[in-house]
Amino acid sequence: MIIEVINHLTTPHEEQVGTDSDKSDHDKLDRACLFGDGFFTTGIIVDHQLCYQNNHMERLLESANKLRFNGFSISSIKQSIAKLSEQNANASIRISISRRQNQRGYAISKQAEYCCTIHISELLETPQVPCELLDATVSISHNKDLAGIKHLNRLDSVLAASEISNNNQEVLMYHDDQVICGSRSNLFVKLNKEWLTPKLDSAGVKGLTRQRVLDVFNEKKIKYQVTNITRKQLTQVSAAFVTNSLIGLWPAKSVNGCALDVGDSDQLRKLITRT
Numbered sequence: 001m002i003i004e005v006i007n008h009l010t011t012p013h014e015e016q017v018g019t020d021s022d023k024s025d026h027d028k029l030d031r032a033c034l035f036g037d038g039f040f041t042t043g044i045i046v047d048h049q050l051c052y053q054n055n056h057m058e059r060l061l062e063s064a065n066k067l068r069f070n071g072f073s074i075s076s077i078k079q080s081i082a083k084l085s086e087q088n089a090n091a092s093i094r095i096s097i098s099r100r101q102n103q104r105g106y107a108i109s110k111q112a113e114y115c116c117t118i119h120i121s122e123l124l125e126t127p128q129v130p131c132e133l134l135d136a137t138v139s140i141s142h143n144k145d146l147a148g149i150k151h152l153n154r155l156d157s158v159l160a161a162s163e164i165s166n167n168n169q170e171v172l173m174y175h176d177d178q179v180i181c182g183s184r185s186n187l188f189v190k191l192n193k194e195w196l197t198p199k200l201d202s203a204g205v206k207g208l209t210r211q212r213v214l215d216v217f218n219e220k221k222i223k224y225q226v227t228n229i230t231r232k233q234l235t236q237v238s239a240a241f242v243t244n245s246l247i248g249l250w251p252a253k254s255v256n257g258c259a260l261d262v263g264d265s266d267q268l269r270k271l272i273t274r275t
Contacts, residue, residue, distance in 0.1 A: 001073065001076050001077075001113070001114045001115070001116055002100070002113060002114070002115040002116065003076055003077070003080050003115075003116045003117075003118065004115065004116070004117045004118070005080065005084065005117075005118045005120065006117065006118070006119045006120070007084075007087075007088075007120040008119070008120060008121040008122070009088060009091060009120055009121065009122060028100035028101055028102055028113065029100060029101055029102065029103075029104065030098065030100055030115075031098055031099040031100060031101065031112075032096070032098030032099075032115075032152055035106065036151065036152040036153035036154075037067075037098055037099050037108075037152070038067075038096060038097050038098030038099065038151065038152045039060070039063035039064070039067060039096075039097055039149060039150055039151045039152060040094055040095060040096040040097065040150055040151075040152065041056045041059045041060055041094070041095050041150060041208075041245075042092070042093070042094045042095075042150075042244075042245055042246060043056050043092075043093050043095075043208075043245045043246075044090075044091070044092055044093065044123055044245065044246060045084070045085050045088055045089070045090060045091045045092075045093055045120075045123070046090055046123070047089060047090070048085045048086060048088070048089050049085060050081055050085055050093060051245075052208060052212075052245075053078075053081065055208045055211075056095070056208070057074050057077075057078065059150065059208065060072075060074055060077070060095065060097065061074060062149075063097075063149050063150065063151070064097065066145075066146075066149055067149065067151065068108065069097065069099070069114060072097070072114060076116075077095065077116055077118075080116075080118060081093075081095075081118070084118065084120060088120055090123045091120050091121065091122065091123050092119075092120070092121045092122065092123050092124065092246060093118065093119065093120055094118070094119040094121075095116065095117075095118050096116070096117045096118075096119070096152070097114060097115070097116050098114070098115050098117070098152065099112045099113070099114060099115070100112065100113050100114075100115050101113065124246065126247055126248055126250075127167075127168065127247055127250050129168055129253075130168075130250070130251040130252055130253035130262050130265075131168050131169060131170050131242065131250050131251070131252050131253065132168060132169045132170075132252070132253060132254050133169075133170055133171075133172055133182070133187075133240060133242070133252045133254065133255040133256070134163075134169060134170075134171050134172065134255075134256060135171065135172055135174070135256055136159075136160035136163055136171035136172060136173050136174075136183060137160075137163060138156055138159040138160040138163070138173065139156065139173065139174060139175060140156050140160075140173040140174065140175050140180050140181070140203045140204065141153070141155075141156045141203060142175045142202055142203045143202070143203070144201060144202045147200055147201055147202050147203055147204060148200050148201075148204070148205065148206040149205070150205045156173065157173075157183045157184065160173050160183040161183040161184060164183070170182040170183065170184070170185055170242050170250070170252075171183050172187065172234075172255075174231070175202065175203050177230050177231055178198065178228050178229060178230060178231075179198060179229050179230070179231065179234055180198050180200070180203045180204045181198065181200075181203075181204040181205065182242045184244055185207070185242035185243055185244045185247070185250070186198075186204070186205070186206075186207040186209070186210035186242065186243045186244070187229075187240065187241075187242055188210075188213065188240065188241050188242070188243070189229065189233075189234065189237040189239070189240040189255075190237055190238050190239035190240065190264060191233060191236060191237050191238070193223070194223045194224060194225060195217065195222065195223065195224040195225075196224065196225050196226075196227055196229055196233075197210065197213075197214070197224065197225075197226055197227075198226075198227070198228065198229050199226055199227060199228055207243060207244055207245070208245055209243040209244055209245050209248060209249065209272065210243050212272055213243060213249065213268070213272055214226075216268070216271050216272060220271075234255060234256075235255075235256075235258065237255065237260070238260065238261055238264075239251075239252075239260050239261050239262070239263075239264045239265050240252040240255055240260055240265070241265040241268070241269070243272070248269070248272060248273060249265070249268060249269045249272040251265030251266055251269060252265065
């Protein structure tokens with residue numbers, strides 16, 4: 001596997017780490033750019049440790065299996081992460097996996113090689129004020145074979161996120177009448193004293209922080225459902241929050257201009273830290 005590191009904290013240019021590749025590798029067609037052929041995970045390094053590293057590695061392996069990255073291995077990735085964690089005390093990290101091959105066209109070549117690009121950048125502070133949730137005008141892509149995977153085809157999220165007008169907003173994406181997620185997050189809402197989070201069997205990404213919230217719900221015996229949530233139901237919720245690995249749990253103070261109670265979300269936030 002080719003491993004490339006882009007460290008925005010120390011070096012502004014791209015460098016290779018721990019590979020046996022030569023210049024000819026870079027002459028191959030980059031299928032990430034051509035077709036979005038790949039997947040990624042995003043996390044944080046705190047005190048020289050990648051938080052929830054095992055979960056990130058499991059996500060990469062699951063994605064590789066579903067996207068037919070046969071023979072994919074995380075051993076060299078883990079070695080690079082260990083080295084980068086030594087060099088960076090606190091940072092954001094994105095690990096992207098893609099295919100390169102000489103053969104043109106959509107089909108996967110049996111001679112395809114895998115490339116891992118690791119981006120290191122500044123670790124941002126968690127949001128200090130609750131967010132405003134607004135509906136995006138862009139629909140989310142719907143494909144049950146790709147649902148749940150953090151694959152590289154994220155144009156719907158790109159367009160939706162472009163509708164955000166300030167740093168304390170997140171936009172919600174729908175498939176037909178059902179809300180699925182935020183442009184960069186998973187959604188939880190409280191309706192009739194029960195927490196709900198959308199099903200992700202046809203669209204959306206199964207976030208690692210989302211799963212941690214569900215684990216806490218099970219541990220604390222907090223009532224919840226993974227279910228379909230309609231636009232009409234969203235107008236009736238009393239509380240809401242969104243999650244991802246970089247922001248952790250972000251309480252919402254409103255949805256489409258309707259005020260929400262942030263107390264319950266704040267209590268959960270204390271249980272669901274980023275680290």
